[in-house]
Amino acid sequence: MHDVVIVGAGPVGLSLACELGLAGCSVLVLEREPGPHSPLRVAPLGMRGLSAASAEAFYRRGMLQPLLTASGADDGSGGNPDADEPSPPRRGGHFAGMMLDPAKIDVAALPFRLPTPAPELLMTDLEAVETVLSEQASKLGVEVKRGVTVSAISQNGEGAVVAQAGGDTYEARWLVGCDGGRSTVRRLAGFDFVGTEPQFTGYVMHAAIAGWEKLRPWFNLTPKGLYIRMPTEGHIGMMDFDGGAFDRSQQPTRDHLQAVLRRVSGTDVTLNDVHIASTFTDRAMQTTTYRQGRVLLAGDAAHIHSPLGGQGLNTGIGDAVNLGWKLAATVHGQAPDGLLDTYTRERHPIAAGVLDWSRAQVAAMKPEPHAQAIQTVVRDLIGTRDGATYMFERLSGSWIHYDVGSEHPLAGRSAPDFLLEDGTRLGDLMQDGRGVALDFSIDRCLQGSATGWESRIRYAAGPARNDLGLGAVLVRPDGIVAWASDRRPDREAFERAAGLWFGTPHTADTVLA
CATH class of the missing domain: 3.30.70.2450 (Alpha-Beta Plaits)
Structure with missing residues (x-):
């Protein structure tokens, strides 16, 4: 029996497989198509734009450079990590076909940004993304079986069984459907799929x-x-x-x-x-929940919408990165109560927002006078500094924010790529899939503060080139800030946050690994 069976070997299924494999789970991926190659997956028909949030996900797992190479973007398309300030974006993207001028985007107004090797927008294609993820999955021991058509699934309190057309079955403790907008897993498991019908x-x-x-x-x-x-x-x-x-x-x-x-x-x-x-x-549809018992959904299996703006691929990768570490902790018996439930709670509103973003673009594109009047207003707005910046926040993924139980304005957002004085970047510390505790205090206030988290939290201390006025930051494995302190770190507050997300009680005599 595998820990997890994933149905679908697209970018979302492979991203999830890599996250789980990195955490030491046994993973089997089942894919209907006999091979990975298709004219619709290579440029230009397979061209997609990876947002800053997705590019950061590849960077934090050591896959950014291979992706740049596979995408033909070894020409400086990455970010400039040595700059004193974040570089302005080279591309602005579009809303309903109306292009943003990157020169009008107010970089200083974007929250908590630091220079990073990850580009703000990376133009790539599906085959390049899947090639990089497939190579990573293979290194991590993930098994991929192609030419498998799923015909039935069943589950109980201990696991799930997937049946292949023709008789073979596959057992796992958990089943995840990443099999696209016409998901067989979604249909067979009986998820409610609701939304709006198409306009075009x-x-x-x-x-x-x-x-x-x-x-x-x-x-x-x-x-x-x-x-x-x-x-x-x-x-x-x-x-x-x-x-x-x-x-x-x-x-x-x-x-x-x-x-x-x-x-x-x-x-x-x-x-x-x-x-x-x-x-x-x-067509804009979404399941009402992302989990039913031992069956979960991610990517287009959980939400579909217009491909305008490339939001589908980016939203799916965000699902995979969010779910991966939570499901791995559950598999290993390390998850605090309710951790897996936060997957739906955090990701469902994000996809709902993307669906509305898609609907708004469609409303502005309709070939009728009301929509054309909206186009005039939108063009005026994105021609302003504030309007262009707002649009870019949405397109880059900078708007994404989770409720993580902390009122700090950085908590729940993607962590900036802090650069420590020894030259180590936060992205370097996250390649093994663990969370990271960054302690910028001179006296290493958090050292020796926890136990039981050694396999899941890496401790790093020392001044940063730019600490954004912070004393310490706790970063989840998916790169989301779980807790931050503006002052000398409060050990008790840190331990509460670590306990909330990593689940093991502490004693005061063990140093984080």
Whole structure:
């Protein structure tokens, strides 16, 4: 019996597998597709933007440089960790196809930022992400079985059983569905999936196009919808506001795709040949809970929405990083009461916010006068410093904040990449998947304050190049600040926070590892 079976070997399933493998869990990943390669997973059709929060997750596990290399971004696309202040973002992103000017983003207004090797936005593709994660998973002893179609699941108080079409079964103490928007695990386990129906059918395609030069580059909002002319000739994305009528109802023909492109773009371009095409919608749905007994969900299995802004991939990676250490602690019998329940409590509101963000973009894109009036207002707002900064916070993941039981403004946010005087960065300390206690006090106030956490909390002491006025910080394995002190660290308050998240009572005579 495995500790965890994960259904789905996409970026979310592999991210979760890496987190669990790093914590010493036995993990089996089941994937329906026979192989990892697909034209829809490589650039440009498979192109995705990783937010600052997702890039930080790769950095904290030592996978950022391999990802930069696999993404063809070894050209300085990473951050500048040696700068005195965080660098301005190179890209601003977009809202409903309306581009943000990075020069208008007020970097100083973004909360608790420090220089970091992780870029604010990394353009990559799904195959690059999955390649890096697959290599990491293999190093950690994770087993991946491809060509497995799940046909049934069952569970009891001790574990779950997954049945493969054809008769094989797989047992585990926990089952996690990371199998996408049409999740078999979600359906078989009986999760409620609620939300709103689609407004448009979206298309991505690679075609031989006569009149390519008539299409304007990148995002183009038009009176009939939106189209995206990607940098590589013949690669197009478009959105047709037909109520989602065409999505997966039939294979799009050349004539249909040409008619949609002509209508949306207002040009007379001709498709001479269609090499590949796929459809999607803005259907926005979410499960009411992310756990039922021994079955959990993450990524698109738990929430679906329009792919505008690349929020789906980033939200899914956030799910995996949040769930991984909590499920591992539960597997090893180290979790405090209710720790696993915080997965739904923390991540469900984040996805709900992303769904609303998606709905707001769709409302602004509709080819009708009310939406076009909204576009005028949005363009005015994102043209201001405050408006551009607000939009960037949402796109970068800087807005994410959890209730961790502390009123400190840094608590519940992603930890800044503190640089200690010996040259060690916080990201360096997190590569083994443990939490970190940073003690900036001269007399090492937290030293010798806890026991039972040695395998889960790394203690590091000493001045930092910029401590942001803090005395100490406790960082969870997912990079979220669980507790922070502005003054000389309060050992009792630290121990309460550590006990809340790591669960083992302390005695005063053991030094954290």
